[in-house]
Amino acid sequence: MAGRLYTKSHEWVMVEGKSVTVGITDFAQAQLGDVVFLELPNPGRKLDAGESFGVVESVKAASDLYSPVGGRVTTVNEQLAAKPELINSDPYGDGWILKLELTGDLPKDLMDEAAYKRSTEPQS
Amino acid sequence: MVDFGGWELPQQYTSIRDEHIAVRKVAGLFDISHMGRFKVTGEAGLDFLQSLLTNDLSRIGQGRAQYNLMCNEQGGILDDLVVYWGDDGFFVVVNAANRERDLEWMRGHAPSAVDIEDRTFELALIAFQGPKAEELMPAKGLKDLQYFGFRPSHVAGLSALVSRTGYTGEDGFEIFVSADRVVEVWDAILEKGAPHGVLPAGLGARDATRLEAALRLYGNDMDDTVNPYEAGLGWTVRLDKGEFIGRDALARTKHDGPKRSLVGLKTAPGDIARHGATVRSQDRTIGNVTSGTHSFFLGYPIALALVEVASLRVGETAGVEVRGRQASAEVVQLPFYRGSARSAAAPAKS
Numbered sequence: 001m002a003g004r005l006y007t008k009s010h011e012w013v014m015v016e017g018k019s020v021t022v023g024i025t026d027f028a029q030a031q032l033g034d035v036v037f038l039e040l041p042n043p044g045r046k047l048d049a050g051e052s053f054g055v056v057e058s059v060k061a062a063s064d065l066y067s068p069v070g071g072r073v074t075t076v077n078e079q080l081a082a083k084p085e086l087i088n089s090d091p092y093g094d095g096w097i098l099k100l101e102l103t104g105d106l107p108k109d110l111m112d113e114a115a116y117k118r119s120t121e122p123q124s
Numbered sequence: 125m126v127d128f129g130g131w132e133l134p135q136q137y138t139s140i141r142d143e144h145i146a147v148r149k150v151a152g153l154f155d156i157s158h159m160g161r162f163k164v165t166g167e168a169g170l171d172f173l174q175s176l177l178t179n180d181l182s183r184i185g186q187g188r189a190q191y192n193l194m195c196n197e198q199g200g201i202l203d204d205l206v207v208y209w210g211d212d213g214f215f216v217v218v219n220a221a222n223r224e225r226d227l228e229w230m231r232g233h234a235p236s237a238v239d240i241e242d243r244t245f246e247l248a249l250i251a252f253q254g255p256k257a258e259e260l261m262p263a264k265g266l267k268d269l270q271y272f273g274f275r276p277s278h279v280a281g282l283s284a285l286v287s288r289t290g291y292t293g294e295d296g297f298e299i300f301v302s303a304d305r306v307v308e309v310w311d312a313i314l315e316k317g318a319p320h321g322v323l324p325a326g327l328g329a330r331d332a333t334r335l336e337a338a339l340r341l342y343g344n345d346m347d348d349t350v351n352p353y354e355a356g357l358g359w360t361v362r363l364d365k366g367e368f369i370g371r372d373a374l375a376r377t378k379h380d381g382p383k384r385s386l387v388g389l390k391t392a393p394g395d396i397a398r399h400g401a402t403v404r405s406q407d408r409t410i411g412n413v414t415s416g417t418h419s420f421f422l423g424y425p426i427a428l429a430l431v432e433v434a435s436l437r438v439g440e441t442a443g444v445e446v447r448g449r450q451a452s453a454e455v456v457q458l459p460f461y462r463g464s465a466r467s468a469a470a471p472a473k474s
Contacts, residue, residue: 033328034140036418036425037394039447055447057396059140059328059418062447085141 004092005068006116008109012092013068015106020069023096024056024087027120032058035087038065038080040098045073047100049107054097056087069107071100126327129220131158133327140328141420147292147333148421148463151254152325153313156291156298157306160223161247162230165213166238173207173214176233176369178352180362186211189272189287193352193360194226195370199377200348201355202229204340206289208274215300217249219342233369248306252313253296253325253333255464260317261297271466280312291330293337293463332417335426338388338459344399345386345414345428353382354430356458384411387436388460389427389444389453393418397427397444397453403436404443404450410435413444419460426460427453 004012010028014021029035037057047053047067054065076098080086086095111119126135133155136143146152164173174181178193189208193201203222208215218226223244230240252261263279266286274287285300301309314322331341340346346355351374353361363375391397401413411431418425427444436442436455444453 033135034420036396036420039394057394057418057447059332059396060135062396062398088139 003113005106005110005112006119007066007068007111008119009066010120011066011068013110015102018102019074020071020100020102021096022068022098022100023091024065025116025120026091029088029091029095032056032063032087033060034058035084037084038087038097040076040080041073043073043076046103047071047073065097067100068110069100069102070104071102073098074101075099128327129158129223131220133158135328136326137324140326140332143323143325143329144332144420146321146323147254147294147325147329148461149255150321151252151257151260151294151296151317152292152323152329153310153317154251154253154325154330155248155310156251156330157248157303158220159244159249160218160220160226161243161249161300162216162218162227163213163241163243164216164230164238165241168235168237169214172234172238173216174365175367176230177205177207178361178368178370178374180365181207181209182365183362184209184272187273187275188270189274189289191272191360193357194229195352195374196348197370197373198348199351199370199373201342201346201350201352201357202226202348204342204346204357208285208287215243221343246303247300248303249298249300250306250310250313251290251292251296251298253290253292253294254322255294256317256320256322257294257296260313260320260322262312262316266297279309282309284309288466290465291337291339292333293339293459293461293465294333295464295466331415332419332421333463335415335417335428336419336421336459336461337463337465338428340386340428341415345430350384350430351377351382353377354384354386356386382433384430385433386414386458387429387431388456388458389413389416389429389442390456390460391425391427391444391446391451391453393424395444395446395451395453396425397429397446397451401427401445403429403431403445403453405431405435405440410442422461426456428458
């Protein structure tokens, strides 16, 4: 099974065949602080890679969410409506945000874990 | 860590949610050493402060503290602060971001017989706030300490000045202790309180609790373009006490009535109205949000907004800008929440 891939805008994807699960990274949730609300698309919506699909609202700020890949939304994590804090407590597990059915290829600029980690380290 | 008036402070130690709830249900411990602390001494100290500040210090006495405003000649608020009347002078606690400006303003207006010393870096200041703060405080003899009273005490065996004040709407204490011993006091309070659910609390919890209690934040809810009557702090202005800076302008404002007022807004979960968001009523803009957050304790977002006076009444609906669209907000009574502070009503009262 392939590992998670990451975007510059701090989303992660897990690709299993045509099914792609999307969430935000541990780095992102730590920066956001306690998440209190998510505005998410309805299943069926088509997204381009890089398209804004929703908003995550934390106590500190509202931040846009961007789709790491092109595809059609198949499932949205319904648990997040009642428990947005899952984004903080388990960003790679129960805090997943939505699943897409991939259309086309994976974008070339997705990073592996090591590359993503380097990108989040402070520039000296 | 975030930069706050030049000090590095944690937004949260663990989670804003947990820390916020701990303050409301048990108690939380805040490091507020960033607040500026000045010692004012000299025979003319009282007269000087009376001429500089809006409230009337003759209404309190030694061993008492008073919430106060410092205004410019136009009646704009330069800072909000607390004056402690000690046995050898006055202590003035000001906002971190205003410390240098305040010091310059105060020294610029002080007669030569008054000495103003910046003690910010020698004394630490921590706040233990919550309905169980009194019970869990590692100090004796504080039960009869009145709201806005203070006295020398021993906390965890160390000499400290303890005042029954705070910025959360809860009962509790603010503790002045020498900077080189504060860690011992901090650890002792947490050690005693931890089994009961006491948590160290960061800026996030401080902002949420003060906003629920509708305690104004300088730089957000007021600045030098806002006068005390607009900020709902007219109760701190004592026009009858004699001459003070801004008195003439404030007397006119009081006579004519303020043009704006601070109101409370409640929105649907997820609709957090942030500082600066426009507020609309009947298809026109009537003001802006000055502070807004999600209240984990109340379960919905709350905001303070500075709007045209009498444009909104409690129970009415207003429009507020959230993420570029207009959301519906209900105008609610302030404070949003009244905690265990012995007279939390006083500072929040308009």
